[in-house]
Amino acid sequence: MISTVLVANRGEIACRVFRTCRELGISTVAVYSDADAGALHVREADAAVRLPGAAPSETYLRGDLVVKAALAAGADAVHPGYGFLSENADFARAVTDAGLVWIGPPPEAIEAMASKTRAKELLGIAPLADVTEADLPVLVKAAAGGGGRGMRIVRELAALPEELKAASAEAASAFGDGEVFVEPYVENGRHVEVQVLADTHGTVWALGTRDCSLQRRHQKVIEEAPAPGLPDELRASLRDTAVRAAEAVGYVGAGTVEFLVADGRAHFLEMNTRLQVEHPVTEEVYGVDLVALQLAVAQGEALPPEPPAPSGHAIEARLYAEDPARGWAPQTGVLHRFEVPREGRVRVDTGYVSGDEVGIHYDAMLAKVVVHAPTRAEAVRKLAHALERTRIHGPATNRELLVASLRHPEYAAAERLDTGFYERNLTALTVAPEGAEYAAVAAALAEASANRARFGGGWRNLRSQDETRAYGDTEIRYRPTRDGGYEVTLPEGVRVVSAGPDRVRLEVGGVVRDVDVTAYEDGTVHAGPHRLTPRPRFPDPADQREPGSLLAPMPGTVVRLADGLAVGDRVAAGQPLLWLEAMKMEHRVTAPASGTLTALHAAPGRQVEVGALLAVVQTEATEEDPV
Incomplete structure (x- = not known):
């Protein structure tokens, strides 16, 4: 029996595995880089071992140091999480050679599926060679790794040599392997995957489908299970191919087989020999804990002959510190306040809490917010509502984009679920959210109230000029009134019911709303769900x-x-x-x-x-x- 698990990962991934370990009475060990010394996964573990340095190549990608850490901490098993060394066959061998239990597939299975080219050969699929104009567009992909790294869409034949070179360089940097290949690019297909789980006794489960089509830069943003709108015959084909892929390599543990679905046909993409980031939606639909099942399989336990029956619909949104309107640029800074409402069994998998800092070294994902409901429509509504009420004070995030995506007619009706969703709709989805203008009014009046409380002042017999405050492209004008309140002159139609340094009550069109306002030393202001950046009165x-x-x-x-x-x-x-x-x-x-x-x-x-x-x-x- 496993008694102590070291998780060879960080952040949300490690915290997720630790949660199951605690429930099973298993002790936990974290590893951490210098940049992660104060991270949540370190604080939650029973023991932690430092990996000197900050860059992944010096720390989390050093399998030799991770194995030494496991032995030093008295762990008897290693869980790789997802990412970093989770699909590294040499690391899996090093773990078992050290006498530790490897909570993952056999190294031989990892090697067989590690290269997308070799995986396709196993299933009788040949990569594209000698590209011609007739083959365009094509997709250049890294043979190793994933997450959109080493991937390029090529629409002009003359651009192919340069894109091959760029993709190879990026793949070599990210995965230590510069091999790339070319395949036909399926325009606006659906990204659909099948969760598999296999034991050492010959049982292979296929736990339904997931749709992961909403992506930016080839990385997933919103995922759901089951994939909506697929014909039963296609579902059966996806399931059978996934099981065949697992059986072909003697797979053990949790894995994912990915497809691109277009024109009613499924095109095999790859098999990920690890747990996926989006595994919670499958857990919610099937009522299982995939990490607990990974641990059971690693201990030699047998799975039941058939998986549990699915129920309802689950959706997951990845909450990132990034600015979608500026090329999805990642953001950094202190997460002053981070609160996701948990009513209605909203699940939050995260590696952050209020007060933590989002740094430059690792992935910008703050959390995965997951809901389950009897129907897809209910799940969409529930998740959008939870995200809308989430309070995130600090770096800019994609929260508004997620809410707008879930409520977009194409997504809500599941009419055009494909990888071109953001290419078509990003401009419309990144307009200023409803209420941003009135949030700016509240921010300006809260600042004025704070200054009044600090320095005094108020209405004068001589009518004063309007005070002006600007947040981004929004300009606010207001003046003090005789009764100690404020009159807003821009935008028109706003009546100030009351104003204080922390809360402002406004009436717009006969509707009264309270807006909580918080200003931070780094200059950002949060008014209700809106993040505002004041425009300096006098540029430096x-x-x-x-x-x-x-x-x-x-x-x-x-x-x-x-x-x-x-x-x-x-x-x-x-x-x-x-x-x-x-x-x-x-x-x-x-x-x-x-x-x-x-x-x-x-x-x-x-x-x-x-x-x-x-x-x-x-x-x-x-x-x-x-x-």
Whole structure:
């Protein structure tokens, strides 16, 4: 029997496994990098072992250090979580060679499915070779790893060589393996997967389907089970293929077989030899604990011949610290307040609590918010409501996008669930949320009330000029009134019922609403569910940059420069100059205009903060441009 488990992972992943271990009476061991010394998963574990350094390559990807940590802490088993070393066959062997129980599939099964090219060969699927114009568009993919890394869509044949090179470089950096392959790109297909679970006695479960089509940058955002609207014949085909893939490699433990569904047909993508981030939706529908079943299988226990019957519908939303309107740029900073309402059995899997800091080194996901309901429509409504009432004070997040996505007609009716959802709808989904203008009014009046309480002041016999406050593109104008209140002159139609430093009551169109307001030292203001950034009344001269300055849009690490890039080069508007890696995502930084590169302050390996000067492109006036 397993008595102590080390989880070779961090954050939400480790916290999720620890929760099941506690319920089963199993002790837990965490490993942590220097950047994670105060992280929630470290605080929740019974014991913790430091892995010196901050970069994943120095810490969580060092299998030798993780095995030593397990032995030092007295663990008798290792759970890999998902990500990092979870699909590393050599790490699995090192664990078992050290006399520890490996809570995962056999190393041989991991190796067989680790390469997408070899996995396809097992199922009789050949990759695309000798690409021609007739084959376009195509998808370049990394043979190892996943999460959208090393993946490129190619629509023009001339662009293929450069995209192959870029995908290979990214794959080598992310997975230590630069092998890539090319396959037909299925435009706007559905990403559907099947959860499998197998024991050492020959039983293989297929626990239904999941739809993970809502993705950004090839990474999942909203997932649900079961996948809606699939014909019974197609469901059976997906299930049979998934079981066949598991049986072909002698699979043991939890795994996922992924497909792209288009035109009523399923195209095999890959098999992930680990638990998936989105496993909670399957747990909710089938009433099982997949981590507990992983532990049971690792101890040699047999699964029942058939899985439990499914019930109802479950949906999961990934809450990220990122700005969807700015290229999904990851965000960092202190999470001053983080509260998700749990009424109605809302499940929250997270590695953060209020007061924690979101750093630059790892994935930007704050939490997975999961609901279960008898029907899909009820689950959609329930999850949107829970997210809408969630309070997140700190970095910008995708919370508003998630709410808008769930309520979008295409998603709510399950009419066009495909991977092109955000490409079609992102602009409409990232407009200022309803009520943002009135939240800005509340923020301005709360600040005025705080200043009044601190410094005194109020109504004067001579009519004062309007006070002005701006938040982003929203401008607010107001003035004190004789009775100690405020009159709002912009926007029109707002009556102030009462105003204090922490709460403002407004009446708009006959409807009265209370808005709680909190301001933080980092300059952000949160009014109800809205995050506002005040616009400075007087810009700081130190913030001014010379024209053509190219600033880091996010904190991250410079991973590479464009080939041969040097000061003095002529560059074209939109030309890629360098690539930043931030929180598991690679971001291309392009020339802001055509001109000459007059300064280059970026070099591979350099870590930069948001707003750091990367390069300067001096534009040249044309005959049409005024001098």
